[in-house]
Amino acid sequence: MNIFNRYAPFIRDFIYQNNWESLRAIQVAAGDAVFNTDDNLLLSASTASGKTEAAFFPILTLFTEDMPKSVGAVYIGPLKALINDQFQRLNDLCREADIPVWHWHGDVAQSRKKRLLENPSGILQITPESLEALLLHKHAYIARLFGDLRFIVIDEVHSLMRGDRGGQTLCLIERLSKLAGVNPRRIGLSATIGDLESTGKFLSAGTGRKTAIPKIEAGGARWxxxxxxxxxxxxxxxxxxxxxxxxxxxxxxxxxxxxxxxxxxxxxxxxxxxxxxxxxxxxxxxxxxxxxxxxxxxxxxxxxxxxxxxxxxxxxxxxxxxxxxxxxxxxxxxxxxxxxxxxxxxxxxxxxxxxxxxxxxxxxxxxxxxxxxxxxxxxxxxxxxxxxxxxxxxxxxxxxxxxxxxxxxxxxxxxxxRWVEPPKLDRLPFSLLYHQTMCTLASCGEMSAAALASRVLSLSYFHRITQEDYRLLLRHLVSTEQIQKTEEGGLIIGLAGERQTSSFKFYAVFKENEEYTVRNESQELGTIVMPPPVGEKIALAGHVWIVEEVDHNRHLVYCSQVRGKVPAYFGQCPGDIHTRILERMREVLRENCSYPYLMKNAVARLDEARRTARHSGMTEEPLICLGGDMWCLFPWLGTYAFLALERFIKIKCGPALGLSALDSSRPYFLIFRMKASKEEFFRLLGEMEKQPLDPMELIYKGEVPLFEKYDEFLPQQLVRKGFAYGILGIDEMRARIRSWH
The missing domain is CATH 3.40.50.300 (P-loop containing nucleotide triphosphate hydrolases)
Incomplete structure (x- = not known):
C-alpha cells in the first residue's frame, strides 16, 4: 500500500482540499520510516518543503488507529513565535479528527494550561525552557501527562546543536522519559544540517534506537x-x-x-x-x-x-x-x-x-x-x-x-x-551540569549524593564528565550554599540555590543580560540592558524615548516618545565563525573569477581587495611586516582555533620572541610588535608545537574565563577546564602551525 493510501481519511481529505497533486519525496520517506520501522527519524530538507506535515501525517494516522491515553506527541520548538505559528497549522489539521493540540509557553493563559493538566491528550507544543519549568513545578503530573507518550518532534534541530540549549533539550527528553516510564521515538526537523550522521547520533542518544536519515535529492532550485x-x-x-x-x-x-x-x-x-x-x-x-x-x-x-x-x-x-x-x-x-x-x-x-x-x-x-x-x-x-x-x-x-x-x-x-557547519558536540558542559543538577534536586526533593550523581551523570549528554569532576562540583555547591546537606546526609536545594531555582529566568540555559522592562504609560515596549539616567534617551521598538523614571528595585523604566536618533544597547552578541569559512575567504582573495551576484560597488571593492592581497602577499605568507617591528599574522582560522593560537603565541612564544602590543581582530588577524625575525617566529612556533601541550597552559594566570550562563556558580577549576578542553580549538591550531612548516 502506498503512503497516501496509508494516511487516515481526514489527512487525505486535507491533501485534496489543499489541491496537492502528489506527496513530496520527504513525505513519502517519512511515512515509510514512521509506519514501517521503529527507528528515530531525521528529516533534512529546504525551508517550506513540507517537513512538519511529513512528520505529523503518519503520527496522526497512528493516533486515529490507537488514540494515546495521555499526551501522545510533544513538539519542541526553539521560539514561541514558531510554536504559535505551528499551533495554528496543526489545529486546522487536527480539528477534523478531534485530536487536541495544546501549546505551553510563557504567553499561554494559565486556564489553558490547567485544562491540559486535567485532560492530558493529543499533541503538546512547547519550548525547551517551558518544558524545564513543567518538569520543575509539575513533577507529580509527569507520569499522568506523558504515560503514553509515543513521539517527540524537535523542530529546527540545527539551532539546538551548537550550545547548551541543545544539551538541555536532550537532558529534558531523557528526564521526562524516565519519569513517565516511556521511550518515545524522536523526529528531528531541519533545513540546514552540516553533518547528518553526527546529528542522527545526537538525536538517538539514550534511546537504544537507530536514526533513519532519508536521502532526499534537492531539486535544482533557482536563487x-x-x-x-x-x-x-x-x-x-x-x-x-x-x-x-x-x-x-x-x-x-x-x-x-x-x-x-x-x-x-x-x-x-x-x-x-x-x-x-x-x-x-x-x-x-x-x-x-x-x-x-x-x-x-x-x-x-x-x-x-x-x-x-x-x-x-x-x-x-x-x-x-x-x-x-x-x-x-x-x-x-x-x-x-x-x-x-x-x-x-x-x-x-x-x-x-x-x-x-x-x-x-x-x-x-x-x-x-x-x-x-x-x-x-x-x-x-x-x-x-x-x-x-x-x-x-x-x-x-x-x-x-x-x-x-x-x-x-x-x-x-x-x-x-553544499557545505553547512557541522554540529559542535564535544564541549565539556559544566554550566549545563550545574543547571541540570539544580533542576533535578529542586524537582525531586532530598536525594543522596550517589542517587543524584546516578540520575544526572546517566544523562547521555554528560558522557565526558568524570565522577571526580562531579564530586568536585557537589562539594563546591555545598560550600557556597547552592545545595545543603540534611542531618540524615541527604542533599537539598540551599538558600543561595533557592534564589536561582525560584526565578523564571532559571529555566533557560542561554546567557541573558540583566534586563529592565521599558514602559510608556500602560504599554510595555520591551527590555533594555543598563538603563541610562533620567533625562537621557533610549532606542527601542524603532522609536526614540526619553527616560522619565528608573525603578531599579523592580527593574522598570518609564519613558515617553520623542524624535531623534540614539544608539541602542542590549548586551554582547559575539559570533562563532568556522575555520572552513576563513579558508574560503582566503581563496576568494586569491582567485580571479567573478561572482554573478556581485553588483557594481561590490565588484570594484573586491578588485581593490584582491590587488591589496596580491601586492602584500597576505594570502600566501601568513606573517606580513607592516613596517619596522610591527607585524600582522593572518592564520585563516575559525573563532575558537584563532583564540587558541592567540593564547599559544602570547603565553608559550611571546617572551622568547619579544612580543608586545598584541592586538587581536578575531578571527581575521593579529597585529603585534616583535623583536625577532620572521624566520625565528616560525622556527619557535614549530618547536613549541612539537612539545606536549596541556590545554590548561593556555589559560592566563588568575583567569577564570566565564563563558556560559552558569559558570559563575562552578568551582574555578571546572570553569578553566571546560574552557581549555571544550572551547579552545587546540587541534586545528596545531594543524595550522604544522602546515606553516
Missing part, C-alpha cells in the same frame, strides 16, 4: 542573489552615487532615497518600496538603529511609516503585532529583524530578504534566505555590505573588506560544496 557594497561616507568603490541605478536588472525604475541618506540604508529604503520584505541584521542594536533611520526617511519624504521591527527584547505585543501584519497578504510592509524571524514561522508571501553585512554561518544565511521563495517564488536575498572608508594611511589589514569577503565565502561554500 535570486545580489550583493552590494557601500562606504558609510564618501564616494563608493564604483564611483556610483545614484542609489536608484544600483540594481536595474532586478528592480526596474524607482524613486530616489532622501538627500544625504546613508547609502546602505537609502538603498534598502528604495528597494523595499511597495514590497513585502525582511531586513536581517546581526544584532539588536543594529536592528534598532536601522529601523529608526528608515522611519526617519519616511518622515523626510512625507510617506506613511512602512517599517516594522521584530527582535527578542521587544514585548510580546510588539512582536505578535508585527507577525500578524506580515501574514496579511494586503500589507506591503518591511520588517527589520534579527535571528528571531530566521526560523520556520510562516509569514506569508515574502518577496525579498535583505542581509546587512555577512551573517556568521552558512546555516544562518540559508535560513534567512529560506524566509522568501514560498508560494512558487524563487528565494531572493540582497546582501548589503557596509564599511567605513579606510584612510589613505591605514595599515594593511584594515583595508580589507572582511564582511564582504565573508559574505562571498558563505555563498560559495554552499554553491560549490
Amino acid at each position: 535570486r542573489l545580489s550583493m552590494e557594497h557601500f562606504y558609510v561616507l564618501g564616494a563608493q568603490a564604483a564611483e556610483e552615487r545614484e542609489i536608484q541605478d544600483a540594481q536595474p536588472e532586478l528592480d526596474g525604475k524607482t524613486d530616489t532615497a532622501p538627500v544625504n541618506a546613508d547609502p546602505a540604508m537609502g538603498y534598502i529604503f528604495e528597494h523595499t518600496r511597495g514590497k513585502k520584505c525582511l531586513v536581517f541584521l546581526n544584532s539588536r542594536e543594529e536592528c534598532e538603529a536601522a529601523t529608526t533611520t528608515l522611519r526617519q526617511y519616511c518622515e523626510i519624504r512625507h510617506e506613511p511609516d512602512r517599517f516594522l521591527i521584530h527582535h527578542g527584547n521587544l514585548s510580546t505585543s510588539y512582536r505578535e503585532t508585527a507577525e500578524a501584519i506580515m501574514k496579511d497578504e494586503e500589507q506591503f510592509l518591511t520588517t527589520v529583524t534579527t535571528a528571531t524571524l530566521e526560523l520556520g514561522i510562516d509569514i506569508g508571501r515574502l518577496e525579498r530578504a535583505f542581509q546587512v553585512d555577512a551573517p556568521f554561518t552558512v546555516s544562518s544565511f540559508l535560513q534567512r534566505m529560506g524566509r522568501t521563495g514560498r508560494r512558487d517564488l524563487p528565494p531572493e536575498m540582497w546582501f548589503v555590505m557596509q564599511e567605513e572608508q579606510p584612510e589613505a594611511r591605514a595599515m594593511l589589514p584594515v583595508t580589507v573588506p572582511w564582511t564582504l569577503i565573508q559574505g562571498i565565502a558563505l555563498i560559495q561554500l554552499y554553491r560549490e560544496e
